[in-house]
Amino acid sequence: MNAVQTFKLTKEFDGLVAVNGIDLEIKKGELFSLLGPNGAGKTTTIRMLCCLLKPTRGTASILGYDVAKTPFAVKKLIGVSPQDTILSERLNCWENMALIGKVHGLSSNEVRKRSQELLETMGLMERAKDQVRKFSGGMKRRLSITMALVSDPQVLFLDEPTLGLDPQARRTIWEYIAGLKGKKTVLLTTHYMEEADFLSDRIGIIDEGRVVALGTSQELKTNLFGMRNMVVSTESLTAEVIADLHSKYSRVAVTKGQLKISHKDLDFKEIVNHLHSRGVTVYSAALEQPTLEDVFIEITGKKLRD
Numbered sequence: 001m002n003a004v005q006t007f008k009l010t011k012e013f014d015g016l017v018a019v020n021g022i023d024l025e026i027k028k029g030e031l032f033s034l035l036g037p038n039g040a041g042k043t044t045t046i047r048m049l050c051c052l053l054k055p056t057r058g059t060a061s062i063l064g065y066d067v068a069k070t071p072f073a074v075k076k077l078i079g080v081s082p083q084d085t086i087l088s089e090r091l092n093c094w095e096n097m098a099l100i101g102k103v104h105g106l107s108s109n110e111v112r113k114r115s116q117e118l119l120e121t122m123g124l125m126e127r128a129k130d131q132v133r134k135f136s137g138g139m140k141r142r143l144s145i146t147m148a149l150v151s152d153p154q155v156l157f158l159d160e161p162t163l164g165l166d167p168q169a170r171r172t173i174w175e176y177i178a179g180l181k182g183k184k185t186v187l188l189t190t191h192y193m194e195e196a197d198f199l200s201d202r203i204g205i206i207d208e209g210r211v212v213a214l215g216t217s218q219e220l221k222t223n224l225f226g227m228r229n230m231v232v233s234t235e236s237l238t239a240e241v242i243a244d245l246h247s248k249y250s251r252v253a254v255t256k257g258q259l260k261i262s263h264k265d266l267d268f269k270e271i272v273n274h275l276h277s278r279g280v281t282v283y284s285a286a287l288e289q290p291t292l293e294d295v296f297i298e299i300t301g302k303k304l305r306d
Helices: 042-049 071-075 093-103 108-121 137-149 167-178 193-199 217-223 239-248 268-277 292-300
Strands: 004-013 016-026 031-035 057-062 078-081 155-159 185-190 202-207 210-215 228-235 251-255 258-263 281-288
Touching (some): 016 042, 016 057, 016 202, 016 210, 031 193, 042 185, 078 137, 093 137, 108 137, 137 155, 167 193, 185 193, 202 217, 202 292, 210 292, 217 292, 239 251, 239 258, 268 281
Parallel strands (some): 031 185, 031 202
Antiparallel strands (some): 004 016, 202 210, 228 281, 251 258
16 A cells, blocks of 8 residues: 555646646655645645645545545544644743644653654754744754654655755754654655755656656656766857857756756767867866756756746
């Protein structure tokens, strides 16, 4: 049995299609990421899977339970850390954990035991008695994830768990989420390429409400398109030379004297010789593996944050 499965899952708002016929199968213990720009349909998908929104068409199931027909059964199996962190700012960690634990029907002893384990693991124990309003953004995100885990859910939904955090706080949360792989089924939404790359067993790229690519990070980078990148440090690039390269290769970008060429078949020597023949000075050149951003642009024709 898959932990999460969707069947032509669709959501419309006043004629606007936010999610358009998504079919997904997520295995038990898998960490699956939905990667896409703002407005792509990631959060709407999460809300339908958490029984907060009713699908317009299609359906979905969590461990065999239909989200529309058996929402109470689904809610017993899941934990959710929403994009907009919902914490009681005047309460401390213990009190926030007790509040969510009671919502899940846990006894006081169960909540206390689970809270202590989780707060220690997330490095929040020293500040557990402080009001949440005094916490940094990173601490609030860690507490939100901790609260999502207090009921020991089988399936965990993390909607933009590191949105707006500094790199150090983001890395701390990444390391904790990575530790859940194989223990929980995790569905994570993000628009950070490096987050999906670092954490995911598999990635679904979503754009305009549709899943436009699906696979492991390595599959998306190499097998799906077979793209290769060449990065060249140059001088004396002219608009004419750049236009010439555009006519030959899939994608050409120039940033601060660095030329990046992407194409399925790249001949290193041919490109360097061509640049030399056009009077371009080449300081260095190297082949690189395509990034997830390269894949996204190749599929959708736009940058991730567009």
